[in-house]
Amino acid sequence: MEFIGYFDEVFQPISFMLLLIGTIGGLILGATPGLSPTMAVALLIPFTFQLEPAQGLILLGAAYTSTVAGGAVSAILLKIPGAPANIATTLDGHTMATQGRGAEALQLSFISSAIGGVFGVMLLIFLTPALSKWALAFGPSHLFWLAILGVTVIGTLDSNSVVKGLLSGCIGMWLATIGFDDIMGAQRFIFHPELSGGINIIPALIGLFAIPQVLTMFAQGRKAADAEVLKVQRHPIGAAIRETFRRSRSLTIGTGIGAFIGLIPGVGGQIAGLVAYDQAKKFSPDRKKFGTGHSEGVIAAESANNAMVGPSLVPLLTLSVPGSPTAAVLLGGLLIHGIFPGSDLFDNHPDVAWTFINSMLIGQILMCIFGLYVAGFAARVAQVPQSVMAAIVLGLAVFGSYSVQNSMGDVYVMAALGVGMYFLERFGFVAAPLVLGLILGPIAEANFIQGAMIADATTGRLPYFFSGMLNLTLIFIVVASVVYSVWMEIRQRKLDRKDKEAHA
Amino acid sequence: MSRWQHIIPSGLVALTGIWICWVSYTQQPAQAFLFPRLISTVFVALALWTFAKALLGWSRAGDGISRRIIVNILPGLIVLLIYVFWAAKALGFYTASAIVFFILLSIYDPNPHSEVRSWIKRVIITVGFVVIMYGLFAQVLNVFTPKEALFQ
Amino acid sequence: MRKLLTGVATALALAAAPAVAQDYPERPLMLMVSYGAGGATDFQARIATMTAGNEDALGQPIAIVNKPGAGGRVGWNWLATQAEADGYTLGAYNVPHFIAQSIEGGVEYSIDSFEPIANWGADPAVFVVGADSDFNSMADVVAYAKENPGKLTFSGAGLFVGHHIAALQLEQAAGVKLAYIPNNKGGAGAMKAVIAGEVLGGVNNLSDAFRAAAAGNVKILGVFDLERSSFLPDVPTMVEQGYDIDNASVNFRGVMVPKGTPQEVIDKLAATVPAMFESKQVQSKMEAGGSPMKIMGRDEVIEMWKARQATLEKLLAGL
Numbered sequence: 001m002e003f004i005g006y007f008d009e010v011f012q013p014i015s016f017m018l019l020l021i022g023t024i025g026g027l028i029l030g031a032t033p034g035l036s037p038t039m040a041v042a043l044l045i046p047f048t049f050q051l052e053p054a055q056g057l058i059l060l061g062a063a064y065t066s067t068v069a070g071g072a073v074s075a076i077l078l079k080i081p082g083a084p085a086n087i088a089t090t091l092d093g094h095t096m097a098t099q100g101r102g103a104e105a106l107q108l109s110f111i112s113s114a115i116g117g118v119f120g121v122m123l124l125i126f127l128t129p130a131l132s133k134w135a136l137a138f139g140p141s142h143l144f145w146l147a148i149l150g151v152t153v154i155g156t157l158d159s160n161s162v163v164k165g166l167l168s169g170c171i172g173m174w175l176a177t178i179g180f181d182d183i184m185g186a187q188r189f190i191f192h193p194e195l196s197g198g199i200n201i202i203p204a205l206i207g208l209f210a211i212p213q214v215l216t217m218f219a220q221g222r223k224a225a226d227a228e229v230l231k232v233q234r235h236p237i238g239a240a241i242r243e244t245f246r247r248s249r250s251l252t253i254g255t256g257i258g259a260f261i262g263l264i265p266g267v268g269g270q271i272a273g274l275v276a277y278d279q280a281k282k283f284s285p286d287r288k289k290f291g292t293g294h295s296e297g298v299i300a301a302e303s304a305n306n307a308m309v310g311p312s313l314v315p316l317l318t319l320s321v322p323g324s325p326t327a328a329v330l331l332g333g334l335l336i337h338g339i340f341p342g343s344d345l346f347d348n349h350p351d352v353a354w355t356f357i358n359s360m361l362i363g364q365i366l367m368c369i370f371g372l373y374v375a376g377f378a379a380r381v382a383q384v385p386q387s388v389m390a391a392i393v394l395g396l397a398v399f400g401s402y403s404v405q406n407s408m409g410d411v412y413v414m415a416a417l418g419v420g421m422y423f424l425e426r427f428g429f430v431a432a433p434l435v436l437g438l439i440l441g442p443i444a445e446a447n448f449i450q451g452a453m454i455a456d457a458t459t460g461r462l463p464y465f466f467s468g469m470l471n472l473t474l475i476f477i478v479v480a481s482v483v484y485s486v487w488m489e490i491r492q493r494k495l496d497r498k499d500k501e502a503h504a
Numbered sequence: 505m506s507r508w509q510h511i512i513p514s515g516l517v518a519l520t521g522i523w524i525c526w527v528s529y530t531q532q533p534a535q536a537f538l539f540p541r542l543i544s545t546v547f548v549a550l551a552l553w554t555f556a557k558a559l560l561g562w563s564r565a566g567d568g569i570s571r572r573i574i575v576n577i578l579p580g581l582i583v584l585l586i587y588v589f590w591a592a593k594a595l596g597f598y599t600a601s602a603i604v605f606f607i608l609l610s611i612y613d614p615n616p617h618s619e620v621r622s623w624i625k626r627v628i629i630t631v632g633f634v635v636i637m638y639g640l641f642a643q644v645l646n647v648f649t650p651k652e653a654l655f656q
Numbered sequence: 657m658r659k660l661l662t663g664v665a666t667a668l669a670l671a672a673a674p675a676v677a678q679d680y681p682e683r684p685l686m687l688m689v690s691y692g693a694g695g696a697t698d699f700q701a702r703i704a705t706m707t708a709g710n711e712d713a714l715g716q717p718i719a720i721v722n723k724p725g726a727g728g729r730v731g732w733n734w735l736a737t738q739a740e741a742d743g744y745t746l747g748a749y750n751v752p753h754f755i756a757q758s759i760e761g762g763v764e765y766s767i768d769s770f771e772p773i774a775n776w777g778a779d780p781a782v783f784v785v786g787a788d789s790d791f792n793s794m795a796d797v798v799a800y801a802k803e804n805p806g807k808l809t810f811s812g813a814g815l816f817v818g819h820h821i822a823a824l825q826l827e828q829a830a831g832v833k834l835a836y837i838p839n840n841k842g843g844a845g846a847m848k849a850v851i852a853g854e855v856l857g858g859v860n861n862l863s864d865a866f867r868a869a870a871a872g873n874v875k876i877l878g879v880f881d882l883e884r885s886s887f888l889p890d891v892p893t894m895v896e897q898g899y900d901i902d903n904a905s906v907n908f909r910g911v912m913v914p915k916g917t918p919q920e921v922i923d924k925l926a927a928t929v930p931a932m933f934e935s936k937q938v939q940s941k942m943e944a945g946g947s948p949m950k951i952m953g954r955d956e957v958i959e960m961w962k963a964r965q966a967t968l969e970k971l972l973a974g975l
Binding site: 032035043163164166167170171173174177181183184186188189211214215217218219220221222385386387388390391392394395398399402403406408411412414415419423424425426427428429441444445448449 | 509510513514517521524527531533535536537538539540543544546547550551553554557563566567568569572573575576577579580581584585587588589592593597601604605608609611612613614629633637640641645647648649650
């Protein structure tokens with residue numbers, strides 16, 4: 001309960017103003033394609049030089065929480081996921097926006113973000129010591145299995161053709177191997193010099209989602225002006241709150257999985273949303289509605305994304321081990337002020353530690369209030385004429401992918417992947433599994449090679465990868481997930497056939 | 505939709521898969537190509553399966569590409585490719601974006617070309633977009649874009 | 657029309673040419689860091705350049721751009737081949753990393769591709785083990801390795817970086833076979849592997865290890881340097897423990913520019929940048945972050961690069 005005593009620190013006039021700036025600025029930065037939470041926080045570090053340690057961290061904490069939520073805005077309105085975490089949000093969120101239900105989608109996403117986020121920070125406050133052991137329990141073999149578990153999600157993302165979904169996943173994993181390999185430093189598949197840096201995930205994400213979107217708008221040609229104005233439905237906030245709690249199953253699954261996976265260093269943030277989406281779909285009686293603008297999809301994905309924020313800082317705050325790139329940047333923000341995370345932080349600078357954690361708690365709520373306030377207005381983006389929208393999305397895609405590392409090569413990669421993806425999509429290939437492959441491929445590979453090296457020097461590969469409680473549990477979940485998918489697929493086909501026979 | 509519409513893309517994917525597979529199994533060092541070998545093998549198997557399905561005319565997923573889509577997309581796609589692969593670097597981001605933005609609006613904006621009002625609207629939207637981009641990326645985020653052709 | 661444009665362009669170019677040295681820099685500069693945001697190099701680069709905008713320094717801010725990948729190869733390749741040598745594109749170097757990688761091959765740079773400006777820090781490698789490990793000195797570690805050849809797993813930030821050099825030196829000096837496990841997440845990932853007990857020990861940066869030791873997570877058994885560190889006065893060097901290991905693995909960090917940058921620009925930077933590192937603000941922030949500083953001018957760095965090139969060629973030839 002120690003944290004309550006430090007709340008007045010957050011409500012000091014200067015601190016609270018920083019909190020507001022961090023939240024609103026974070027939402028805007030998060031909604032800008034190309035600016036991942038890591039980049040946004042890194043951009044803010046210089047501003048904290050001038051501030052007191054606690055105040056600097058308030059700014060960073062608020063910005064971190066709200067950039068994660070802000071990524072959902074561009075995912076819903078433009079179908080450009082701001083960060084890998086928001087891929088799952090596009091699946092139902094953007095569909096809702098194209099149906100004129102953008103306001104509803106944004107409201108649901110902010111409410112479930114706040115609920116997930118507050119739960120995640122609560123875990124950070126009350127269970128940190130217990131959780132830090134858990135965060136370290138995942139070694140190379142476990143991370144390898146976790147990546148494989150992520151791959152099994154592919155079956156759920158694509159309802160048209162499982163083979164093409166898996167093939168898309170393979171294309172993604174191959175794309176991820178282009179460039180120098182991270183451990184050995186060998187060059188792989190560099191068929192053009194601009195590719196020597198490999199395929200950066202953020203530009204790839206922008207290209208794969210935004211460019212097909214632009215080309216689809218082109219494909220409609222010069223439509224008559226009155227035909228394309230979409231009615232944007234108003235949506236009362238109260239109804240959104242009721243809807244969120246009515247879908248408590250998805251909310252619980254999202255929050256639980258987000259918090260659980262968020263703890264694991266190195267993997268968590270990127271796949272929490274997708275795994276939560278997959279599980280929510282599997283446990284839902286309305287699983288057929290997923291992907292057609294179903295509220296549960298948005299709720300599960302966004303509650304998972306923000307639930308991950310608090311736990312992802314556990315390894316940093318307790319062990320001084322940054323578990324994610326964003327945590328690494330926050331570590332820098334602490335070190336500048338001479339504060340070392342770990343026992344030093346909570347023993348000697350409790351004011352800094354608790355003010356930081358409290359600011360994330362208040363930040364979640366401020367983010368939600370502010371987000372709900374602008375949701376109705378922001379949803380009007382759907383009314384922008386298609387011709388203007390296509391040009392804006394194209395411009396944002398070029399600027400966004402360039403700004404990641406000031407590289408023209410990233411822009412070329414973005415456009416090439418995007419144009420290719422548009423044509424592949426016309427023939428049943430899907431972007432989401434491809435991106436999943438792009439994210440999980442390197443995790444699976446690096447951990448397999450590291451695990452194999454350790455295993456070769458010690459117990460041997462078979463016992464290293466296939467023994468121990470955690471390995472076996474993960475393998476069991478992988479197998480169960482695959483079996484369940486296959487079983488559902490077969491049952492679905494039988495039902496379809498019966499339907500056809502009944503109609504015939 | 506004709507069967508060829510599926511045969512061509514799935515054939516291209518299969519060819520890519522075979523190339524990846526060939527590179528993975530011939531390049532050194534072997535340890536760095538262990539993982540590519542694994543995925544390329546699965547890749548080729550799945551790609552050949554898809555290709556066989558396309559040949560037999562079993563492919564259903566996807567809507568294919570109609571003549572109308574090609575006619576509509578082509579001008580925009582050409583502008584996009586010139587913008588990304590040449591203009592952005594040669595003319596500078598803001599100059600190129602302004603020109604491309606205006607061209608795209610001229611091609612796809614349904615407002616009649618004969619009215620002056622629709623042209624004024626297009627210019628205003630273009631300028632507004634470029635100013636916002638400049639403010640956000642050059643001023644707030646301090647992104648270094650390539651040199652502009654028209655201004656510093 | 658075209659003639660007019662060409663004329664204007666020429667006039668502008670002529671007017672701009674002599675002004676390069678006097679007015680430089682007239683717009684913000686960019687410093688490429690070949691490691692990810694939040695890593696030790698990125699963190700120190702941000703502090704070292706934070707006063708660049710002051711009037712007594714460069715008068716223009718320096719923005720950090722991260723190009724991480726493959727132990728730094730991606731970023732340095734970019735700087736050597738694609739970056740504009742106009743004086744506005746700087747790069748951060750890590751010695752011995754980039755020199756070792758250029759000797760190993762497969763990259764497009766060597767010490768001749770870059771012009772050093774100044775050095776800001778020197779971070780020695782240290783040997784760490786988990787806090788509850790049975791090892792209490794390097795002698796314990798080596799004894800274990802002698803009994804179990806090739807079975808002592810220990811982590812480091814990658815292949816052909818300072819940690820790997822230190823590992824090779826230790827193998828040679830102690831005459832043992834060890835299992836070096838390169839980590840794909842850099843020093844932080846390698847440290848996590850030690851704390852979590854995935855490996856028996858690890859080579860890591862002194863600055864990171866100092867923090868982890870202060871938090872009670874690891875024990876530091878030895879420093880791969882010629883002298884003890886002021887941060888860790890109680891930890892003996894490798895030489896003191898009987899292993900003949902010099903400072904070849906010490907991670908020197910500093911600023912360089914691609915070859916072809918105008919000489920006036922190099923001179924101007926070489927004159928102002930070391931003074932910038934010496935500012936009180938930079939020194940106190942570095943000290944607070946536990947980052948050992950070592951400021952060296954351009955001439956000293958040129959000598960240091962040459963010396964490293966010679967040592968590393970010898971060391972890596974035995975591989």
